[in-house]
Amino acid sequence: MSALSDLRVIDLTQVLAGPYCTMLLADMGADVVKVERPGGDLIRSNPPFVEGAEAEAYGGYFQSVNRNKRSLELDLGDDQDRADFLSLVETADVVVENYRAGTMERFDLGYETLRDRNPSLIYSSIRGFGDPRTGETDRQGQPSFDLIAQALGGVMAITGQPDGPPTKVGPGIGDLFTAVLNAVGILAAVHHRDRTGEGQYVDTAMYDAIVSLCERTVYQYSYTGEAPGRRGNAHPTLFPYNAFETTDGYVVIAAFSDGHWRALCEAMDRADLAADYPTGADRLAARDDLREEIAEWTLTRSSAAVVEALDGSVPAAPVQDTSDVFADPHVRAREMLATVEQPGVDEPVTIAGNPIKLSETPTGVDRRAPLLDEHREELLDSLARAGDDGEQVRSDD
Template sequence: MAQAGALAGIRVLDLTQALAGPFCTQILADHGADVVKIEPPVSGDMARLSGPYHPDDRQKTESGYFHSINRNKRSVVIDLKTPDGRDLLLRMLPDFDVVVENFRTGVMDRFGLSYETLRAAHPKVVYGTIRGFGDPRSGESPYSDWPAFDVVAQAMGGMIGVTGADAVHPVKVGPGVGDTIPALYLAIGILAAVLRARETGQGQFVDVSMVDAILAVTERIVHQNSFGGKVALPEGNHHPFIVPFGLFSARDGHVALACHNDAFFGVLCKSLDADAVLENPIVRTKESRTENRAAAIALIDEMTRRFTKAELNERLGGKVPFGPVYQIDEIERDRHFTVREMIAEIECPPIQGKMRIAGVPIKFSDTPGSVRTRGPRQGEHTAEVLAASGLSDAEMKSLKERGVIGGDFG
């Protein structure tokens, strides 16, 4: 597979599944790393079993979930639960810079593929992990053995505790940020460790806890308590200190406003033909808007609800920090996302036409990342990758017959 992007030349053994791990390794693949996805026999990555599936895909082989987080990768089927599978991975290891996994604590150790084993075989390897509560090597959490998914990380990391209409009704953040945020942190950690390994010849263990990552991005709750003595609670769709800074009504939906100072607030009122509001003592200054927060929000909502989102876009766009609350159909119609190539297309036979997935948000001037290929079929590249690691046709045939490997063999 032709490589492109800033990470061309970096090779990754991807042992991850579900969302957090594959999202991390996809970031690397988007920017040119050769990511080889190691999948178990039979069902493969559990994401293959989750929809949605297109009506053309009667056999349900092309999961939208899988393709959205596994593009630009190659797939090899190896049964790591077998001694031969373990030995095969160790044989492949010297050809790779990075190993990434997101199993529960101890699983790789039971496979005979612990970090210590891999480091002994290949001292330069960078070994990245995502676990719910981190790996004991970095600090043994009392919850190290607990399974965790997105909603658990959001809950224990503090995010749900400050999200919702009020303190009585906390709400989970819609997207799976309990997975994708740790994935972003791990991608950064892996790249830092690879850079260090290239300088020193020594790899290292890179560990990200899902719960830790959520706390890190929910950082405001820590300083609000430490400096301000406040335990932050859900405060709806508005900022605890700044007004207006949140969501407001339109005739056909909602819009976001962030007029954090008096200058922006003045422009807001004038643009909505509401100059008289500037004389109201409730909203006259930044301080008065904060002191009279609920009343100020209600007054501003009365101003915005007179207009549609399109009308507000015409009046406010480019004048104050503003944006309509979009659904996916509106996103796909907005030229911003077209020119920024944030809606990518892939071919997924037997589905007719092209399917859309999210694009690559990091833009490089000289070595741009890209969406080059769909997610791989399970084991699509087994023969190709193992041949490059020096296995003969006879060896592959024997391993296949014994169920150690699987996939396409021509």
């Protein structure tokens, strides 16, 4: 039994934020029914593709965040499809959507309508700027993507080199962090419903999520009156906490505590530095000069040699690319590389595993992402049986 095996989620989301949220629930065992608009999720056709794979299938983007789900293609503007959707809602615990505010209302399928059909329903939305039900602003209804959230929320202003332009964080954190928070909100609402029988509306905005993610900048501005800027790989209040070049790449060293600082100086054979800069305040005041001292030491050594010299005494690691991650035994042992089938080819593909580890109800990547409308027959047949029997029927095949 999986932790969420008794939970049915109707997933109306597409692209990244919503699908990642429902992927987390699916990986923990929820029956996630991906209801796709005519033509399917916009990201189905996004590369990369495996050579020889079925053209009508999907690329790596869709595969990665839509595993463990079932697909049903519905046109919510069509009377029969709308009726089928409402029948699905009656069997559901959760509905998740990431349209612009007001979109579901145009189909008369907003929260209030669905709640009338299923009073214990948990309705969740992920939007760029949230939903008016939880706090109305003039930004609602505007389109938003990860880049917009990163720009508005402040993360780009503190990312990049001091003399460089504002820089987007590599992964789509505006989508991904919002998705994780939304999944937490859904599970909190499920817990509340289990105690009271009451459903509710769960709303997570991308802009809000990035403000929360940048919590450090909020208190820094409040305490100092100055907006934090870009510091490259450095930390505003901790030193050393940075990346340093080696003969074959880069390493990161986090030796900001007094004990770690002394251990670093010992490994560098620089007892004088430990004596001259014994406190964090001392080191922060001299950070530019001290950074040069550490950089001079690392530049004469390989990344492996630096890490070995500091192993067990100072937090340090090489800066790895994805090929290094694939080769790391730790990643394999933690099941963070999952293999799944790719329609149309014989060899499996690899996608990221689930980092949430549960001892009694393990998470897992059990099924590839679905083909568009792949599960129409089994889903609609279950609805028909439910109607005939007057009962809710759930299929987890």
